[in-house]
Amino acid sequence: MDWIRLTKSGKDLTGLKGRLIEVTEEELKKHNKKDDCWICIRGFVYNVSPYMEYHPGGEDELMRAAGSDGTDLFDQVHRWVNYESMLKECLVGRMAMKPAFPKDYHEEKKVLNGMLPQSQVTDTLAKEGPSSPSYDWFQTDSLVTIVIYTKQKDINLDSVIVDHRDDSFRAETVIKDYSYLVHVALSHEIQEDFSGLFYRKCQLVSKEDVTHDTKLFCLMLPPSTHLEVPVGQHVYLRLPITGTEIVKPYTPVCDSLFSEFKEPVLPNNIYIYFLIKIYPAGFFTPELDQLQIGDYVSVSNPEGNFIISQLQELEDLFLLAAGTGFTPMVKVLNYALTNIPSLRKVKLMFFNKTEDDIIWRSQLEKLAFKDKRFEVEFVLSAPTSEWSGKQGYISPALLSEFLKRRSDTSKVLICLCGPTPFTEQGMKMLHDLNFSKDEIHSFTA
Numbered sequence: 201m202d203w204i205r206l207t208k209s210g211k212d213l214t215g216l217k218g219r220l221i222e223v224t225e226e227e228l229k230k231h232n233k234k235d236d237c238w239i240c241i242r243g244f245v246y247n248v249s250p251y252m253e254y255h256p257g258g259e260d261e262l263m264r265a266a267g268s269d270g271t272d273l274f275d276q277v278h279r280w281v282n283y284e285s286m287l288k289e290c291l292v293g294r295m296a297m298k299p300a301f302p303k304d305y306h307e308e309k310k311v312l313n314g315m316l317p318q319s320q321v322t323d324t325l326a327k328e329g330p331s332s333p334s335y336d337w338f339q340t341d342s343l344v345t346i347v348i349y350t351k352q353k354d355i356n357l358d359s360v361i362v363d364h365r366d367d368s369f370r371a372e373t374v375i376k377d378y379s380y381l382v383h384v385a386l387s388h389e390i391q392e393d394f395s396g397l398f399y400r401k402c403q404l405v406s407k408e409d410v411t412h413d414t415k416l417f418c419l420m421l422p423p424s425t426h427l428e429v430p431v432g433q434h435v436y437l438r439l440p441i442t443g444t445e446i447v448k449p450y451t452p453v454c455d456s457l458f459s460e461f462k463e464p465v466l467p468n469n470i471y472i473y474f475l476i477k478i479y480p481a482g483f484f485t486p487e488l489d490q491l492q493i494g495d496y497v498s499v500s501n502p503e504g505n506f507i508i509s510q511l512q513e514l515e516d517l518f519l520l521a522a523g524t525g526f527t528p529m530v531k532v533l534n535y536a537l538t539n540i541p542s543l544r545k546v547k548l549m550f551f552n553k554t555e556d557d558i559i560w561r562s563q564l565e566k567l568a569f570k571d572k573r574f575e576v577e578f579v580l581s582a583p584t585s586e587w588s589g590k591q592g593y594i595s596p597a598l599l600s601e602f603l604k605r606r607s608d609t610s611k612v613l614i615c616l617c618g619p620t621p622f623t624e625q626g627m628k629m630l631h632d633l634n635f636s637k638d639e640i641h642s643f644t645a
């Protein structure tokens with residue numbers, strides 16, 4: 201932050217009063233002292249002396265590239281750092297004579313057509329677009345890995361469209377209003393089909409009753425898979441039913457409401473849990489219920505448009521869930537209680553037909569007892585005569601009583617999930633109650 205403040209202060213950090221110059225190799229070599237240190241990265245020369253004391257790796261690390269081309273060193277240590285933006289105010293100019301790419305850089309990149317190296321894009325696209333991704337690739341005998349550096353947060357799987365046909369590979373990355381294409385001509389045909397979602401076979405390791413019709417399924421990922429479904433996203437489960445592969449979406453949950461929330465992509469996260477309601481007359485769930493421990497079901501990559509940053513700096517979180525629409529709320533609730541320091545209140549209004557249908561009722565009540573920030577209210581649409589709690593479907597009266605804003609300025613998010621009529625009616629009621637679009641997230645397919 202101190203560095204950013206300095207760069208925004210208007211101080212002349214290059215000593216050139218904003219002028220950009222062409223730098224020869226000889227000139228670059230002269231600037232090799234701490235108080236006069238120029239470094240070249242990808243053909244651009246920066247005066248890094250003002251940055252010395254802010255460099256997290258220390259001054260000596262930075263001095264290793266003093267007066268020379270630091271591209272390789274930079275790539276070895278932290279190629280993901282957005283140096284162009286960090287060192288913008290330190291830009292001295294371009295190298296005059298020799299391009300600063302590694303010798304074989306152009307040779308290599310020629311193979312991957314369709315996109316210019318980052319330095320060539322900077323002048324044109326970057327000025328117009330949000331940030332032009334660059335890419336890299338690595339190859340072994342059996343695998344080509346293409347890495348696209350988007351420099352964007354919140355890139356979802358649905359931001360990337362990958363197609364493969366015969367000997368051509370095409371990856372399109374959608375960032376805001378722009379789409380960037382890497383189009384590669386392969387020297388041989390490859391077998392994998394990239395055109396749909398990627399599935400891996402997972403083994404059913406346990407199945408526990410949660411209510412009379414809902415079960416907690418635990419699937420084990422294959423040993424080579426590394427997958428953690430982000431908060432608020434779902435996957436597709438795929439099973440062969442009467443000779444056809446059938447897929448349906450399901451939202452992974454934690455194994456219980458009290459499980460410690462784990463950061464995504466932990467290497468030992470090999471289990472994935474689902475709360476699934478079995479519909480006796482349904483197409484997919486009776487087949488799923490037929491699976492024996494040790495049987496396999498295919499699990500896709502995650503999808504969904506919930507963005508975790510919606511939870512940042514949140515003060516009040518309201519969750520409106522109906523039936524299995526509770527499933528996306530599990531990780532949202534867990535994440536918010538564990539990771540959002542600003543959070544003051546989380547309230548869940550949970551709509552079900554009867555008391556017997558309430559998923560994890562005692563866990564929810566225990567959590568409300570244990571964590572004073574959390575409150576839960578059950579609303580039943582077909583209760584028995586003994587039920588003394590709230591009744592009916594979602595309604596403006598229920599919502600206006602439940603959704604009490606702390607103040608006009610408090611940051612609020614309302615999450616909504618359930619049968620389609622529930623979600624549609626709920627959305628309309630929330631708009632009528634003057635909640636803005638940014639304050640509402642509905643989980644849909």
Ligand code: FAD
Binds near residue numbers: 475
């Ligand atoms: P279906 O064959 O779709 O039938 C469902 C019910 O509708 C049955 O009672 C059936 O008898 C009735 N029905 C079907 N057709 C008709 C008809 N023409 N007229 C009248 N009634 C009919 N579910 C979960 O349990 N857990 C989750 O975590 C979960 N996550 C989801 C995430 C997303 C993004 C979405 C969109 C849905 C999610 N679902 C979840 C729902 C899930 O995808 C399936 O829709 C559900 O499991 C039903 O599948 P099915 O094939 O067994 O039932």
Ligand code: NAD
Binds near residue numbers: 619644
């Ligand atoms: P359900 O039939 O048991 O109903 C639960 C409650 O939903 C009812 O008590 C009622 O309050 C409300 N409801 C039902 N029908 C309504 C209507 N016509 N108008 C207003 N309110 C109504 O629910 P279920 O069988 O558990 O179904 C859950 C639904 O949630 C499924 O449709 C499933 O696809 C959906 N779901 C969606 C996601 C997602 O991320 N999009 C995730 C999980 C579940």
